[in-house]
């Protein structure tokens with residue numbers, strides 16, 4: 249039987265209207281050099297309408313891509329809503345990429361207009377001459393930039409009416425957003441999000457057993473708005489009427505933690521490297537974090553020491569989430585189910601360091617090299633596949649890696665074990681696994697152990713070619729400043745020996761100043777592998 253329920257089309261517009269209608273007094277706060285900028289959802293709504301009107305005036309049509317090249321701030325939030333609300337596609341562009349990658353991405357997306365923060369103008373100048381489709385450059389500021397022929401955002405929207413009527417979004421499956429993966433292999437690939445996927449993903453984040461975002465929250469995504477929609481926080485926060493706090497370009501650990509303190513942030517989210525920096529700062533300085541009720545960490549494996557640090561020192565739970573640009577990004581989250589709460593702290597921790605159980609609507613399975621589904625016994629390993637209403641069905645306008653989408657499942661490239669409780673544990677990314685004498689060694693397991701060592705600040709383990717074993721693990725570590733002078737590699741090796749089988753132990757430890765980071769702030773193991781491709785193993 250059909251037609252049992254109304255066919256309300258889920259859309260970003262519904263989120264916007266709800267924020268304005270029911271939470272008009274709630275605030276959006278952005279850090280600025282001269283004090284924090286703050287306004288209400290009511291003010292925000294007026295500006296979104298002006299912006300939507302401007303977009304139409306610029307000739308942006310439904311389906312057109314519009315690029316944003318910006319930090320996390322209120323103008324970026326306005327674009328997050330105005331672009332999809334006229335039926336166009338919000339293309340968030342990674343500001344940490346090099347000019348030639350940016351040229352490729354913007355041309356491939358065929359962006360019709362580009363909105364950028366004034367502080368990023370020097371980079372825009374490098375790639376602007378190579379752009380083939382962008383007709384309008386708009387600088388997110390009061391002052392235009394003549395050299396780039398970029399008009400002022402503020403001036404343009406001030407000329408627009410506030411009674412603009414948004415066109416109706418009649419099909420929830422229309423594209424609303426576009427985000428490119430960071431392209432660790434091949435070209436960066438685009439993932440299109442629909443109005444429906446954004447709406448459902450927002451609801452999922454707000455479920456109590458996920459991140460439980462709610463009206464009382466003051467959310468602060470440290471994760472950039474160009475990285476998988478800041479993990480969905482801007483949309484989900486507006487849906488529930490939460491106060492939103494944005495750091496703008498003030499992204500040093502002290503800036504972040506001060507903003508959390510000042511604005512009484514309750515929920516924040518980011519990759520582990522951010523929190524490593526913050527933990528180093530908290531060793532020496534005190535901040536009041538009493539309002540923080542949840543820190544969501546994902547994007548890379550979370551070390552035990554990080555979970556324990558915030559729990560024991562500040563009584564703040566750290567929850568690990570797993571996801572990808574291709575999964576909007578929420579795939580799974582490591583909540584501890586109540587039947588596991590009777591276990592010892594140590595046993596519970598063994599679940600919290602896993603990547604968790606899938607979000608509602610997301611289904612999982614893992615398959616071995618022969619394409620056979622693995623058993624969920626916590627031991628068998630296979631590549632994780634996922635499906636669900638906010639998982640991509642294909643990459644945008646390319647046949648590259650089309651094989652990742654097969655039988656209605658998306659192959660993630662993550663090797664996992666799944667336990668009988670349904671918890672996923674990422675063993676490694678397929679490309680980061682270390683193949684030693686026909687056996688796999690998990691770089692992730694070694695890294696999370698190293699990062700829990702009291703003298704280590706950063707750590708990454710990579711495969712380096714080896715004559716006898718094909719590949720062997722090399723550990724690259726950055727000592728904490730207090731130990732940089734007298735760092736004992738042997739102590740680190742002995743520490744690992746107490747935790748892993750002998751053949752897992754890295755053949756060498758390299759002490760370095762910094763581990764290179766990717767454009768989304770993760771340890772860049774691809775670059776490390778290139779740096780150490782000719783590494784000579786110590787003899788013996």
Ligand code: ADP
Nearest residue numbers: 430546547548549569570571572573662674677
């Ligand atoms: P990038 O490829 O730049 O890292 P994504 O953010 O889309 O871009 O990365 C997704 C990948 O990040 C996943 O496939 C997985 O390998 C890794 N990842 C994400 N969350 C976690 C996590 N909690 N633990 C371990 N790895 C994770």
